[in-house]
Amino acid sequence: MRRLVILGAGTAGTMVANKLRRRLALDEWQITVIDRDPEHLYQPGLLFVPFEPEPPDLLKSRRGLLRRGIQLLIGEVGALDTENKTVRLADGGVVGYDYLVIATGTSPRPDQTPGMLGPQWHRSIHDFYTYDGALAVRDALQSFPGGRLVVHVVDQPIKCPVAPLEFTFLAEAFFRRRGMRDQVEIVYVTPLDGAFTKPVASRFLGRLLDERKIAVETDFLVERIDAERKTLVSYDEREIGYDLLVTVPLNMGADFLGDSGLGDELNYVPVDKRTLQSIAHPDVFAVGDANDLPTSKAGSVAHFSSEIFVENFLQYVDGRAMTHRFDGHANCFVETGDGKGLLIDFNYDTEPLPGRYPLGRLGPLSLLRETKANHWGKLAFRWIYWHLLLPGRRLPVPNKMSMTGKHRPGEEVRP
CATH class of the missing domain: 3.50.50.60 (FAD/NAD(P)-binding domain)
Known part of the structure; x- marks a missing residue:
């Protein structure tokens, strides 16, 4: 029985756990997720709390968001020993692993x-x-x-x-x-x-x-x-x-990452920006906000990169070369008030540009332009998050950034 341990049951950790549970044989793999908190917070919703008459319900049980066959442990991680491949919890418990995925995110300090x-x-x-x-x-x-x-x-x-x-x-x-x-x-x-x-x-x-x-x-x-x-x-x-x-x-990232020597000065894990594999330890990967990718720390990055990570991880544990490459794809709705918003879409090499997304001229969303559709797109994302994103289902948007529908300012837009 091979042991996969995922530290963190936030956006990235939950998605990765659910995606891998579908792809890894139950009789060959034990998947354990560790988080200090039994409730999952919908973090994008925090932006609206200060401006709403009543605070919205942003919490759900972590257990209910994970597929059957995934073990959830609630506890604080005290230390990480990459040499002996163990995770020590604050209560003294020890969890061993063969492969480790760090998804502990980032927190305000x-x-x-x-x-x-x-x-x-x-x-x-x-x-x-x-x-x-x-x-x-x-x-x-x-x-x-x-x-x-x-x-x-x-x-x-x-x-x-x-x-x-x-x-x-x-x-x-x-x-x-x-x-x-x-x-x-x-x-x-x-x-x-x-x-x-x-x-x-x-x-x-x-x-x-x-x-x-x-x-x-x-x-x-x-x-x-x-x-x-x-x-x-x-x-x-x-x-x-x-x-x-x-x-x-x-x-900053989790303190135990810095204490273990796995994190940088801000406790983020240095990884290969294409595969998300730890630079220092090949059996360790860091996903979501926990790594040092040179792109936004955002849910969209967690989503797009997790798709790439899962395919690479399956190749890696099978002894094959990892052939999938994350391009730094990120997109974000930007709420601008008065029931409007704009949308940005970019990656490592291409900055946000004006245009339409995701279907070129058909849109239906506008890039770098205030519209009511973008505002409603941001609001609709809450349902998508709980019912599609976290369960690990595929969304009808490309994981890699496309130039379809985009144009640089000053360029002629073809009809």
Whole structure:
């Protein structure tokens, strides 16, 4: 009996476990999934919590999301021994493996920025990447009398890199609907040199920020937060004051990965960007947000890469060369407020471009253009996530990025 252990039952871990359960013989393989929490959180839904009258139901049982024949252990991973191929749990239990898949994701670490945690945490300083944080932001926005709202990103990479921009657009629309937009100054503070990491998309998104009269402070690397003075302080000694701060803390992988020597300085596992195989240990793979892929930490990446990973893993355990290659494909709906959104689609080599997706001229979705269809596409994704994505079913979109329907700005669009 060969033993496959998957650490983490989030988006990537659940998809991979369910896909492999269908492909690996029950009488030959034991699949064990380990997670510290019995409930699975629909993380894309956190973005909407601050702006909805009632918080939505975003939780489901992890056990109910895994196929029969998969063993689920609830427990905190204490240590990982890659030499002896064992996972030690915090309660003292030890789980051995022949093959290991790390899917422990990434988490906000407010403790890494001086002044972020303290008496003002979830009072005048907030995050929305956790359920409790999103609820606290909701209360803060409802009672905000006006002043300066600062939306701030500590550093990249972060989970869902467009989410801070989405929050900013939704906050602007929220205050406009309440008739108090002229009483609120909104400032978007980023460590990047523009609104987004890719030039074409950055220009599109930057234009939307300008149209909504949202100020942008770029190249801002925060050194500390002076919570008493309500001020962000950068390493180059710039200061930005706020009345209400909504920040995206530094994101990091699981501590045990760094402690084991398997992770880098942010606890992400270095992998081959085409196969997701660990650079240091061939029987270890890292999927989803847990690896150091040079692309977005997003559910779409977990989805597209998991399809490639499963085929490679089946070849690898069969003693064959891995022939499938992940191209860094990512796509993200970007909520822009007022019931509209835009869509971006890109990979390692091609930045987000305007056009139509996924069926060329037929669309039905528009790339880098605000439409109501994109907004409804984002809302519909919740059903797709629970009923198609996590169970490991194939979606009618290509795993590899296609140039069909895309064009570079200034190029003639063929009819």
